[in-house]
Amino acid sequence: SWKVYVQTLPDLVITNLTFYQSGVEVDSAGVGKTLTINVTLENIGDTSSPSFRLLFFNGEFVNDPLASSIGDNLLFPGNSLLGHSSRYVEIGWTVVYPKGIRTVFAAVELLDGEEQRTDNNHLGRTLEVFDIEDVPEIGIDPGTLRLSSRYSGMSPSETGVGYLGTNISVMVNVTNHGGKTASNTTILFVVSNSTDSWVEYSTYIEFLESNATDTVVGFWMLDTPGENKLEILVDPENRVREFDEGNNALDTTIEVQEAPDLTVALQRAESKGYNFDKGIFEMTKGKEYIVVYDIINTGNFTYHDVEVTFTGPAINARQTVTIPAFGVQRVTFTVKPETAFSEEVAWKCKVNEGEGAYESDYGNNEAVAMFSVSVPEEPTSYLLLIIIILVIVIALIIAAGIYVYMKMQTGEKAKCSNCGGLVPLDAVICPHCGVEFSDELECECGEPIPPGATECPSCGRPVTASLPKVEGVSEEEETEEMEPESEEEEEVEEAPAEELEELSETEMPSDEEEAGEELAECFECGALIPVSAPICPHCGAVFE
Known part of the structure; x- marks a missing residue:
């Protein structure tokens, strides 16, 4: 006896029939919408298939008189399916009437040869068909998608770029274009990158009436650098039977970059009043000083309208600046202390104090410096x-x-030897008594001294002053007499002094009277003389 292995004939079987609309598996569709019909065809026999064709029907092709063929027949030559192999086949179909629950069939028909069985050559699946007024029709409005950041200039919808660590607001409109109200419609925000996928946010719309629109707002935390994709899915599990399932998804992609950062640095060399040895600013109350800081941006983002403040008494203590990407912005404060302090004080320069601009680190947004303010010396x-x-x-x-x-009015004066009145040294006549003066000198012994003599010819005394025959006095002695230099001189002067004293009591004016006497100009020589003088002592003119 021999063992004989008997191979079975080919046996073609349709094992799966599904409907897809825009990549979503569905079991209902609106009239006029396009579906993808997908079937799995297997050969469960041992031998290769003969040639065959694959047919699709809208309705039960055997017993339903309204059944119609879907598309053209698909022809497969012999050996298209080897024994115990399978293949996927799909066709597109625009849904047509009639409405209601229909059965879509796929069937295999051999063109030659035989197969093991023929009762498993077709498969059907029900599909509900309706018009738009019969059901809800929920769809995402593509032009309404917005990815926004609360930080100015950082919205991905504007730049296509997001920054690591920012929380993005996602907003989109969902509209019901159908004739019926949709209930409990789920909304999912699904994020994916090259390595992972996850649901970032989920919500639902409890009721969405016919022709009504609802704005869905969610959030997306950008915590993965690189390219990230966001998909918004409406009714992802197809729990709401609607006219078109193909408009229930929308996606967008953004590039997530490292977040920028701002730092503050004091520029000591550029500032005024900084003492490098002590490490402080030394200032004087009431004076102005320049204090300079650099605002440094370490990220690929340009900051606009960022506020920089100085906590000390600066004239321009609050400024708004623009800081370029990977750039530096210099800020200068004019500091004018109006109060002196007994101890050093700390003043700060702060950037982005209210955190209106996003940064990766807010802890380095200020620089502190010490200041000494003294009272100025009173100049x-x-x-x-x-x-x-x-x-x-x-x-x-x-x-x-x-x-x-x-000096011009009085000049050097001497006492008249006759009356004792004070007269100028150059006078030729005494204005008080009228006596004429000669150029001869008189010695203390009473004898005349010839002009040019150096000593008295009578007593041999040396000539010490070339005065006329008057008793000379210096300007300082107009109010007091010179004291004698020796006892001998005192004896010589004693007798004339008594005579002068007697004259002063009777006819000589006192020093006080003469000092205060009114003066007048001589009509002949123009010299100033006392108004009471009868004769000009300078030229000898006689006054009436």
């Missing part, structure tokens, strides 16, 4: 000093003028 007022100098100069000029005037 002598330059104006007061100038006034004092002017007053002194004017006083000196006036005093000099008075001195010159008095």
